[in-house]
Amino acid sequence: MERIIVVGGGAGGLELVTKLGDKLGRKKRAEIMLIDQNTEHLWKPLLHEIATGALNDQTDHISYLSQAQSHHFSFKQGKLINIDRDNKQVIITDANRAALGYSDADVAINYDVLVIAIGCTSNDFGTPGVKEHAIFLDDQKSAIKLRKILLSTFIRFDMDAANAAQQSKIKIAIVGGGATGIELASELPNMVNTLKTSGYPNLGEQMLDISLVEAADRISPALPEKVSLGITKTLQNMGVKVLTKTMIVKADNEGLYTKDGQTIAADIIVWAAGVKAPDFLNNIAGLESNRNNQLVVKPTLQSTRDDTIFVIGDSSSCMQDNGKLVSPTAQAAHQMVPVCAYNIEKSMNDLPMKKFKYNDKGIIISLHNTAQGVVSMIGSKGFHAKGCFALLIHRVLYRMHLASLLGICRTVRFTLAARVINKTKSTLSGDK
Numbered sequence: 001m002e003r004i005i006v007v008g009g010g011a012g013g014l015e016l017v018t019k020l021g022d023k024l025g026r027k028k029r030a031e032i033m034l035i036d037q038n039t040e041h042l043w044k045p046l047l048h049e050i051a052t053g054a055l056n057d058q059t060d061h062i063s064y065l066s067q068a069q070s071h072h073f074s075f076k077q078g079k080l081i082n083i084d085r086d087n088k089q090v091i092i093t094d095a096n097r098a099a100l101g102y103s104d105a106d107v108a109i110n111y112d113v114l115v116i117a118i119g120c121t122s123n124d125f126g127t128p129g130v131k132e133h134a135i136f137l138d139d140q141k142s143a144i145k146l147r148k149i150l151l152s153t154f155i156r157f158d159m160d161a162a163n164a165a166q167q168s169k170i171k172i173a174i175v176g177g178g179a180t181g182i183e184l185a186s187e188l189p190n191m192v193n194t195l196k197t198s199g200y201p202n203l204g205e206q207m208l209d210i211s212l213v214e215a216a217d218r219i220s221p222a223l224p225e226k227v228s229l230g231i232t233k234t235l236q237n238m239g240v241k242v243l244t245k246t247m248i249v250k251a252d253n254e255g256l257y258t259k260d261g262q263t264i265a266a267d268i269i270v271w272a273a274g275v276k277a278p279d280f281l282n283n284i285a286g287l288e289s290n291r292n293n294q295l296v297v298k299p300t301l302q303s304t305r306d307d308t309i310f311v312i313g314d315s316s317s318c319m320q321d322n323g324k325l326v327s328p329t330a331q332a333a334h335q336m337v338p339v340c341a342y343n344i345e346k347s348m349n350d351l352p353m354k355k356f357k358y359n360d361k362g363i364i365i366s367l368h369n370t371a372q373g374v375v376s377m378i379g380s381k382g383f384h385a386k387g388c389f390a391l392l393i394h395r396v397l398y399r400m401h402l403a404s405l406l407g408i409c410r411t412v413r414f415t416l417a418a419r420v421i422n423k424t425k426s427t428l429s430g431d432k
């Protein structure tokens with residue numbers, strides 16, 4: 001029986017392994033294995049809500065083990081470190097062996113078909129001081145770390161404000177005017193207001209001094225100018241300073257330094273700019289990669305130099321017919337799944353495969369209790385969506401992801417359960 005290994009259980013990988021398990025694993029037509037460095041899946045676009053306590057970090061997870069048991073695949077916790085294409089093996093650091101202190105924690109696992117779906121992180125472009133002084137919002141660990149830092153900073157300011165005649169401001173600089181930076185900036189005033197009503201009376205959104213810093217001439221440059229201006233206005237109404245055409249050249253414990261000699265003082269720096277795949281993917285096992293370390297794929301989603309290796313989601317570099325690369329979004333990762341699953345099955349039988357064609361359904365950016373963006377419905381060219389309607393569409397993308405993993409009935413139950421837990425268990429308490 002052929003063995004299909006999917007490395008990375010994120011937005012794309014977990015949907016893929018679930019689909020392959022249901023289709024091929026269930027009928028014992030192939031052995032399917034998921035490898036991920038973590039034990040649970042959390043959809044990355046929720047990270048800013050985890051960081052600001054809008055979501056409880058324990059409610060929206062899916063355990064890889066329980067998903068594997070229900071969908072006919074196996075799960076191994078480990079970190080991919082290399083690929084041996086000659087022997088068709090992935091080399092991983094086995095998390096259990098490493099935790100038990102084994103000296104031989106690195107193990108080789110055979111594959112017939114391999115799928116790489118390990119995603120991307122933000123890119124500091126080698127800017128001096130950023131690694132040391134900024135927080136990245138790349139995974140659950142970093143989101144929880146950011147929440148702890150925000151909480152302790154806010155609580156300290158509440159105590160100081162009680163004693164001081166002149167109140168100072170809490171300076172937060174967020175670098176990167178894409179979805180992550182915008183959504184995070186828009187949640188912070190609500191976080192402070194929630195704390196104010198939870199025993200920290202000296203706090204208030206007027207104490208926040210938030211700067212959203214973007215190198216391009218407007219935030220959210222992927223959206224039409226009119227939409228981008230609308231988002232800028234909403235943020236400004238929330239008290240966020242939007243600094244465009246501002247290139248950061250250095251960071252230290254005082255704040256950020258711009259190319260034109262300005263200083264942006266900051267108590268907390270969050271780096272949410274750029275996108276790159278992990279460095280070890282660069283030219284891994286002789287596979288073709290681009291300057292962001294993403295692996296270059298053919299329209300069939302197979303890597304250009306090895307037909308037995310597929311790459312999906314953010315870690316792939318996939319050129320479309322229009323000469324543009326597929327953007328690294330949850331939407332694209334979700335759309336790659338059915339094509340990749342189909343092509344894997346066909347490749348096992350030497351049958352013709354499909355080409356992946358990205359269908360851009362638009363971009364919606366959530367702004368706390370509203371949203372803005374562009375939506376492309378069937379036959380429409382894309383229209384400016386705002387308010388509750390846009391927020392609803394933003395929420396639908398996550399529900400679609402859950403439905404691919406859990407089915408519709410369990411998605412409804414999961415959503416209701418998460419809602420109850422979020423209402424009863426706040427993560428905005430000082431001990432977190």
Ligand SMILES: Cc1cc2nc3c(=O)[nH]c(=O)nc-3n(C[C@H](O)[C@H](O)[C@H](O)COP(=O)(O)OP(=O)(O)OC[C@H]3O[C@@H](n4cnc5c(N)ncnc54)[C@H](O)[C@@H]3O)c2cc1C
Pocket residue numbers: 007008009010011012013035036037038041043044045046047048078079080081117118119120137138179180278312313314315328329330331332333364365
């Ligand atoms: C804060 C934030 C907000 C976002 N908002 C939106 C949005 O509104 N809309 C949208 O479309 N997109 C959004 N995105 C982008 C979206 O999250 C990604 O495009 C999407 O998650 C990519 O899916 P993926 O499967 O390629 O990788 P990921 O979802 O990143 O999953 C990668 C998986 O690989 C695992 N992994 C990584 N390295 C290794 C390794 N060496 N070995 C083993 N496992 C490994 C990780 O643990 C993870 O489970 C946002 C991203 C962030 C960070």
